[in-house]
Amino acid sequence: MISDTNLIETVSEEAELLQTENNTEQRENQDVSDNLTSTTNNRPNQGKNVGNPPAPRRRVIGDRPRLVDRTVSEGQLLVPKKNLRQQDSEEDHPDFYEFRAKDLLPCKGGAGLTTKFLKEVLEVILEYVQGTFDRSSKILEFHHPNELRERLHLEIPDKAENLDQILQDCQNTLKYCVHTGHPRYFNQLSTGLDVISMAGEWLTAAANTNMFTYEIAPVFTLMERAILKKMREIIGYKDGDGIFAPGGAISNLYAVMCARHKYVPSCKRRGLSGAPNLVLFTSEHSHFSLRRAAAILGIGTDNVVYIDTDKRGKMSLEDLENKIQQAIARGDKPFFVNATAGTTVLGAFDPLNAVADICEKYDLWMHVDGAWGGGVLMSRKHRHKLDGIHRADSVTWNPHKLMGVLLQCSAILIKEDGILEDCNSMRAPYLFQQDKHYDVSYDTGDKTMQCGRHVDVFKFWLMWRAKGTRGFENHVNKLFELAGYLLEKLKSREGFKLVHEKPEHTNVCYWYIPPSLRAMEEGTEKQLLLHKVAPAIKARMMATGTLMVGYQPLGDKVNFFRMVFSNPAATKADVDFLLDETERLGRDL
C-alpha cells in the first residue's frame, strides 16, 4: 500500500495532537468553499471530545503515505488543495486530513477527491484481503470486550472527522476483525471470502436500491427471478415461487408461515385466537429457527414436537409417525414437518422420500431446511443425499453457506406458486400501484415480510457466472474431499476420537483427548473433564489466532469439536495443521 513512506517526515504524536486541539474550532467554521482555497495545514482532529484525553493516533495496519511534510507551515503545502480535486494521476495522493465528507461528491468539483478517496479505501481493503489469505497472518487479534472498546475509539463526534481519520477508522476496524476468509477459519457454516462475490457486493452498494419494485430495481428483479428459477430447477420443481430472505431463519419462518396460511387460511385476517392448536414436527437435531418461527408466528414452542434421531443424527421415521398420531389423538392439528438436509452440528440428512411419504399420508406441509445442505445439490456425486427434495412443499437454501456467497444470501423456494403472495400481500397503494405503466406482477414487495429489502442476488448471480454450475460442483466436491481426508486422519491418530464414523456432510465431529485423560477409566468424572477440554483449547486458539473451529455439546455428548468445511481456501495441509495445532494447544490439559 505504501510506496513512499520514506519521503515523509514523522511528526511527534504529541505535537500533532496539540496542533489538532488548537485548530479544531477554527477548522469547523470553514465551509466547502473555504476549503478549496485554504492553505492552512490543519491537523487531524482526533481526541477532541471535551473532557477526554486525546486519543493516540491510529496507524494500525500501516501508515498511509503522505507526500506533504506534516510539519510544514502555512503556505507551504506542496500540492495546493484546489488542484488536488482536478488531478487524476495516481501519483498525487491528496492530503486527506484537509478534507471531509462534505467535500466528496455530490459536492461540486468533488469527483477527483472522491476517486482518490475510494482508491485509498480500496488500498486499505486490499491489504486486508491479502492478509486474509496469508497463512502466516493471524486469524484474529483477540481482546475481551472492555479492552477492545478502548482500542477502537468508537465515540461518535459532534463535528465531522477528516477523511484521513475516516481512512484510519477503516484500517482500525479491519485490524480487529476476524478474518473469516482465512484458510484456517472453520468456525461457522459460512466461511471464506470470495473475491467475485465481494466485488458484487461493492456494486450492489453503489446501486443502493431496494428490491420491492421493478420500478427501482429492474435488473435485480429479473436476476432474482432467473436465479430462483434455476434453483427450483435444480431442486426438481416444475414451477413455483420464492424469494431471497435475510438469512435462513427468516427463510424457515416463511415456510412455516406459508404452511399456516394453507392449513388455517383464516389466520391472516382473524389470527390464531380460537384456531386449533397447530403442531409442527422437526428432529431434535434441527436448527433452532424452527422453534423460533413457532414463537414468532403465535404457534408456541411447546407445539414444536421434537423427533428422535439415530446415532448419525437422522430423523426416526417411526418416532415421527408415532408423534403425529399422538398429536391427532390429543385433538391438536399437525400441519408441518421440517426435514433437515444437513443438520448444523452433525451434518445429517433426514430421509426425504420417507418423510414425504408420511407427509402425504397425513396431509402435512413438508419443508426441507437445506440452509446448510442445499448447496450439495450442485454436486452430481453427492446430491443423492437429498433424493426426494422435489417432493417438499418448500426448501430453504443458503448460498452463503456451502457455496461461499457473501453473507447474506438465503432463499426460500416454494413449490406452489401464489401462496407466498396470498400469505403476505397487503396491497399498499402508495407502493404497489396497479396503474403503473409496466407489468406490476414483477414487483416482489407484496410477497415478502419486509418492505425495504436488500439486494442479495447480484453477488450470487455474478459468482455463478464466474464459476459456472460446474465450478460450484467442483467447489462442493473439493470440500467433501477435505472432509474425507480429515476423517481418515482422525481414525488413525492417537488422542482424537470421532463422535461418529460416517458423517454425511462436510461436518466432522471429534473429541481431542489430552494425554492426562487417556488412561482414565470411562465414566462421569472423565466426561466432566473432557467437557472442559474443547472450550479451553478454543480459548487458546483465539488467543494465538492460528485456528478457529467451533465446539458444542449435543444431547448426552460432552463438548466436542465440530470441524466443518465450507472454506474454499482450505487445503489438506490446513487439515494437518488443524490436528497438529489442536494437539499443541491441548496436550498439557
Place this chain on the structure above:
Amino acid sequence: MISDTNLIETVSEEAELLQTENNTEQRENQDVSDNLTSTTNNRPNQGKNVGNPPAPRRRVIGDRPRLVDRTVSEGQLLVPKKNLRQQDSEEDHPDFYEFRAKDLLPCKGGAGLTTKFLKEVLEVILEYVQGTFDRSSKILEFHHPNELRERLHLEIPDKAENLDQILQDCQNTLKYCVHTGHPRYFNQLSTGLDVISMAGEWLTAAANTNMFTYEIAPVFTLMERAILKKMREIIGYKDGDGIFAPGGAISNLYAVMCARHKYVPSCKRRGLSGAPNLVLFTSEHSHFSLRRAAAILGIGTDNVVYIDTDKRGKMSLEDLENKIQQAIARGDKPFFVNATAGTTVLGAFDPLNAVADICEKYDLWMHVDGAWGGGVLMSRKHRHKLDGIHRADSVTWNPHKLMGVLLQCSAILIKEDGILEDCNSMRAPYLFQQDKHYDVSYDTGDKTMQCGRHVDVFKFWLMWRAKGTRGFENHVNKLFELAGYLLEKLKSREGFKLVHEKPEHTNVCYWYIPPSLRAMEEGTEKQLLLHKVAPAIKARMMATGTLMVGYQPLGDKVNFFRMVFSNPAATKADVDFLLDETERLGRDL
C-alpha cells in the same frame, strides 16, 4: 476510465465470437497451473449456450482498455500471463479474458491478479458513481421486463465465464440500474448515494461476518452497542436495548412481538390458540407493515383497528380513545398503539405526548414508527415534532431513509432492557455456548428473529464519524429547507395544487392539473381524469429518464405526486427543474 483505448485495435465481433466457440472446450480443460504458463490467446466465451445464437458483445458503458491486440495469435501475448500476476504497476492491465475466478485469491500467486481485477471493478463503479451525480445523465434507461431480459443476458452458464466477461456483466448491470443517487431521483424515502457509507459497505463485504456472536464480529458488536446507545440517548431513553433489523417492517414486527410478549407472556411457549383476541391500534395513514406484523404474529389483520386522521394525516385522539373503549367493551384485549412519526405519504407526525397519555391510561404498549421521521431527531430545529417520543416503549428508526445511510440500515430501540432477549431467546447450545472464555452477554444472536445477521452498523457508524452529529443536523435541516422552497413555489404556480398546505415533514404532495382540465367544473368526471394524470406523467418521466417522483391515491383523493426530500444531492435548481419538467411532460394531457 479509459486512457489508452486508441492503442487497441478493434476486433470484428464475428471473428471474435467464432474463436470463442472453438476455444471453449479446450479452455475448460485447463486448470490453474496450466493457466499460469499458457500463452494461448483465448477469446471471451459469450454466447456459448448450446442451441442459442452467440450473444452480442457487451461493451455498454465503454470499452475497457486492452493493451494486448486481441487479434494476435498464439505466443504473441505482449505480457506473459505468469508475469502479470507479479506486476503491480498501474500501467499493466492484465488481459482479463485469459483468466477466471479460480485464478484469483486464494489461488496461489493470485494476489496480483486479484488486485488488478478489483481495481478494474473500482473503475467500473467509479464511472457509475460519477454518472449518478451528473445531472446531464439519465436517471434510468427504462425497458419493459421482457425487453430488458433480452438485453441483460442473465443466463447462468455451466462453465465459468472469464474475468473480462465478469467485468462486462458488472458494466451491463449498472447500465440498466436506476441511479438512486441522482440529484433528481425523489422516488422513495430512501434516496441518495453517500460515498462514505458506500465505502463502509465495501469494507463490510470484505469483513464478511455475521452479527450473531462477539466471537466472530467483535468490532461490529461493540459498534452496534455504541450506536444503539447513542440513538437511545437521542430519543431520550435512559437505558434500554435494541437491534439492527433488515428494514423498518421487521423493526415494527419486533415492536409488536415484544408487546405481545409483555401482555401475553404465555404466547412464546403455548401460542395464541386460546389466548384473548389481541387488538392493536394505528392510524389509517400508518405504514402497511403494522398490518403485516399482525398477520405474521397470528394476531390477524382484522384485529388492526385503524384510527381516523385529520386533514394533515395526524391521528385523532378522540377516535383512538373511542376505539380502545369499544374493543374493551367487545371483550377484546387492546395491547398496542402505533404512533407514526412521519407518515409515508403525507409525512404527518402523530401527537406523541397525547398518545402516550392514552397508552398510560389504558396500559398499552406505545410504539413510535419513526422509520421515516426518526432522522428528524438529529435537528434541534425540527425535533420538537417528535416531542414525547421518550415515553414510547419502542421506536423504529431507519437511518437508511432521511439520514441517507445505504440500504439496509434500520434499528428497533426498546425502552425496557431484557424483553427483546426474553422474547426471542432459544439458547441454541451450538452457537451461544455459555462456557466461552469471554463475556457472552455481548453475543446478540439470541435476541434477534434471525440467526445469521448482516452487518448493517458499520456503514452508519463510519458515516456518522465522517459527518458528525452536527453534519447530520445540517443534512436534515437542508432537506427541510428544500421542502419549504418547493411549498412556496407550488403555492404560486399555475397548474399545481397542494394536497394540503402545511406538511410537517419533507413530503410535499400535489396535483399537476394540465390545461385541459383547468377550466373543468369540479366533480367526479374531473377527478377521474385527474386520477390518470400522475401515472401518465410518471410513465413519461421514466421513459425520458429525467426525473423520478412517486405518486399514489390516498383515501378519497385521486392520484397525486408525493415529492419527498431525502436526497442530499438535490438543490433548489432541481426543485425548479421538477416543476418545469412535470409541466413539460404533462401539459398536453
